[in-house]
Amino acid sequence: MPLSFNLSSSTTPFTPLPLSHLSQFVPHHSFPHRPVRLTGFDGVFVDRCRAVAAKRSGFLSVIDRAMEEEEEYRRARAEVRRKGVDVEGYLIEGVSVGGHETCVVVPSLNAAFDIGRCPSRAVHQDFLFITHAHLDHIGGLPMYLATRGLYSLRPPTVFVPPCIKGDVEKLLEIHRTMSQTELKLDLVALDVGETYEIRNDLVVRPFRTQHVIPSQGYVIYSMRKKLRKQYAHLKGTQIKKLKLSGVEITDTILSPEIAFSGDTMSDFIIEPRNADALRAKILITEATYLDEENDIEHARERGHMHLFEILEHAQCFRNKAVVLTHFSSRYSIEDIRQAISKLQPKLSAKVLALTEGFRSNYS
Numbered sequence: 001m002p003l004s005f006n007l008s009s010s011t012t013p014f015t016p017l018p019l020s021h022l023s024q025f026v027p028h029h030s031f032p033h034r035p036v037r038l039t040g041f042d043g044v045f046v047d048r049c050r051a052v053a054a055k056r057s058g059f060l061s062v063i064d065r066a067m068e069e070e071e072e073y074r075r076a077r078a079e080v081r082r083k084g085v086d087v088e089g090y091l092i093e094g095v096s097v098g099g100h101e102t103c104v105v106v107p108s109l110n111a112a113f114d115i116g117r118c119p120s121r122a123v124h125q126d127f128l129f130i131t132h133a134h135l136d137h138i139g140g141l142p143m144y145l146a147t148r149g150l151y152s153l154r155p156p157t158v159f160v161p162p163c164i165k166g167d168v169e170k171l172l173e174i175h176r177t178m179s180q181t182e183l184k185l186d187l188v189a190l191d192v193g194e195t196y197e198i199r200n201d202l203v204v205r206p207f208r209t210q211h212v213i214p215s216q217g218y219v220i221y222s223m224r225k226k227l228r229k230q231y232a233h234l235k236g237t238q239i240k241k242l243k244l245s246g247v248e249i250t251d252t253i254l255s256p257e258i259a260f261s262g263d264t265m266s267d268f269i270i271e272p273r274n275a276d277a278l279r280a281k282i283l284i285t286e287a288t289y290l291d292e293e294n295d296i297e298h299a300r301e302r303g304h305m306h307l308f309e310i311l312e313h314a315q316c317f318r319n320k321a322v323v324l325t326h327f328s329s330r331y332s333i334e335d336i337r338q339a340i341s342k343l344q345p346k347l348s349a350k351v352l353a354l355t356e357g358f359r360s361n362y363s
Contacts, residue, residue: 085352087321088281090258093121095357096325098288098304101136104325104354106258109202109220113260113284118143123151127198128158131262132215133167141168142175145183155184159196159204162189163214192216193273197223203254207274209264212303217261217268219276225250256280259319263288263326265300266309269316279318284354285310286326290339294328307339314347322347325354333360 084093084105094104094112101116105125112125118140122128130138141158148156160168165187172183190196192206201223206216231239231249242249259277261268263286268274277283288304289295299306304326310317327336333355340351 083356085323085354087323087352090282092282092284092323092354093356094354095119096286096327096354097357098286098326098328099136100329100357101140102262102326103140104260104284106220109258111198111220113218114138114262115140115144118147123147124153126154126156127204128156129204129218129260130158130160130164130168131209131217131260132161132211132213133164134213134263137262138168142172142179142183145172145185146175146179146181149182149184155186157186157188157198159188159190159206159218161206161214161216162191165189205276207259207277208268208271209261210267210303211263211265215262215264217259217264217274217277219256219259219280221254221276222257224253224255226253258282258284261285263303264305265303266305266313269309269313278316281319282321282323283317283319284323284325287324288326288328290327290331290335307343310351311343311347314344317347317350320350322351323354324351327353327355327358329358331358333358334362 084091086092090106090108092104092106094102095117096102096104102114103116103119103122104113105111105119105121106113107121107125109127110125111127111129112122113129114131114137115122115128116136116139122140122144128141128144130141132138145156148154168187172185175181176183188196190204190206192208195203195205197203198220203221203223205219205221207219209215209217227239227250228248231242234242239249256276256279259280259282261277261284269278286305287307287310288302289299289306294306296306296308299309307324310322310324324336324340331339336353336355336358340348340353342348343351
């Protein structure tokens with residue numbers, strides 16, 4: 001049956017839109033990543049077009065598709081502009097592109113993890129934690145020290161695995177000789193299981209990871225004192241008297257806040273001694289490979305982790321948030337986001353990606 005309209009009750013007569021105007025609704029196919037915005041039309045007109053299009057020409061699907069593409073473009077551009085992730089009360093910034101550079105900064109902890117190059121935001125962090133000696137993770141160390149010296153900042157504390165401390169000292173001595181600069185620092189060899197107080201309320205402890213060369217991750221703990229139960233019933237004056245007499249009246253409570261794995265295979269996940277890394281508020285770890293073309297075996301041969309392995313061990317992650325880093329440069333921001341969206345809902349809800357430095361299909 002042909003369509004008919006009764007417009008006698010309308011105060012404004014309906015005038016069909018000329019066909020030449022319909023192009024404003026259609027995405028410009030010369031630029032498939034930049035759909036045209038639907039502007040300049042009032043709600044009444046669009047509603048009428050929808051009613052006609054649904055039954056006659058499929059026009060409604062064209063409008064909806066254009067709107068969906070516009071929304072996708074908006075989200076993608078926001079992702080490109082985003083610097084870092086804000087999660088569980090911490091801002092996590094930096095760049096981590098597999099094989100190119102990794103430097104992850106947590107400003108509220110005054111800390112940076114690895115320094116493949118030397119992003120400006122890392123320079124003002126007083127604590128630097130090096131996971132291993134590959135250049136994309138340590139290559140920026142001399143520049144970090146030189147820039148801090150240029151800005152008259154105090155010598156930083158740099159933590160390294162004990163097995164590379166001697167070589168790091170040799171490397172820095174060569175740079176001092178070549179550049180005639182001091183490159184001041186406090187270089188600390190901190191082994192797995194050892195604890196170092198970096199602030200009166202923060203300590204760090206390395207944990208074991210598995211890469212193609214010696215490596216280790218780090219857990220940052222918040223630290224607080226809690227009155228021992230046997231003294232809980234005492235009055236303030238009594239507690240003060242005990243304290244002055246040298247009695248230890250408190251226990252030290254450590255709570256894992258942030259864990260950073262650096263480059264590693266998935267073996268670290270099932271290592272019982274790494275339990276604190278998997279229950280920290282935030283785990284920052286790697287997922288170098290995301291697809292079937294570069295499978296788990298491919299990742300393990302190179303000492304890295306595949307996103308599929310994170311899915312396999314989903315039940316192990318007791319963290320409130322898992323921030324993935326170190327994706328291969330072959331992936332775009334959209335590839336990364338799509339891969340993460342395919343994780344189990346319970347897992348994908350707490351997984352974020354650090355994508356600064358990656359290209360976008362919408363750039």
